[in-house]
Amino acid sequence: MVYPILDATLHLDETLSARQIEALEQALHARTGVISARVTLRNARLILVQYSPCCCSVSDLLRLLDGLGHPAAVRYGGDPPAGTRLRECQGVRCRA
Numbered sequence: 001m002v003y004p005i006l007d008a009t010l011h012l013d014e015t016l017s018a019r020q021i022e023a024l025e026q027a028l029h030a031r032t033g034v035i036s037a038r039v040t041l042r043n044a045r046l047i048l049v050q051y052s053p054c055c056c057s058v059s060d061l062l063r064l065l066d067g068l069g070h071p072a073a074v075r076y077g078g079d080p081p082a083g084t085r086l087r088e089c090q091g092v093r094c095r096a
Contacts, residue, residue, distance in 0.1 A: 012044075
């Protein structure tokens with residue numbers, strides 16, 4: 001079975017230092033459902049995230065960033081309609 005993977009680009013309200021970028025990427029990687037997360041080198045305010053909508057949502061990612069003191073907004077991407085998400089994600093086990 002193939003599980004869906006979605007892309008989202010999140011825009012931070014501030015430019016981050018190298019240390020902040022590393023900490024932010026590590027926090028996102030630790031989140032259940034995040035497959036990859038990286039802050040773009042060209043623009044240290046954009047975060048490219050690949051995630052499984054079965055295990056997390058863009059809203060979850062935005063709450064995580066806000067909790068870390070780095071508010072962000074969705075620039076591109078987002079979650080699919082709820083019905084689609086549930087059908088494709090039935091039986092998926094996310095790590096705790």
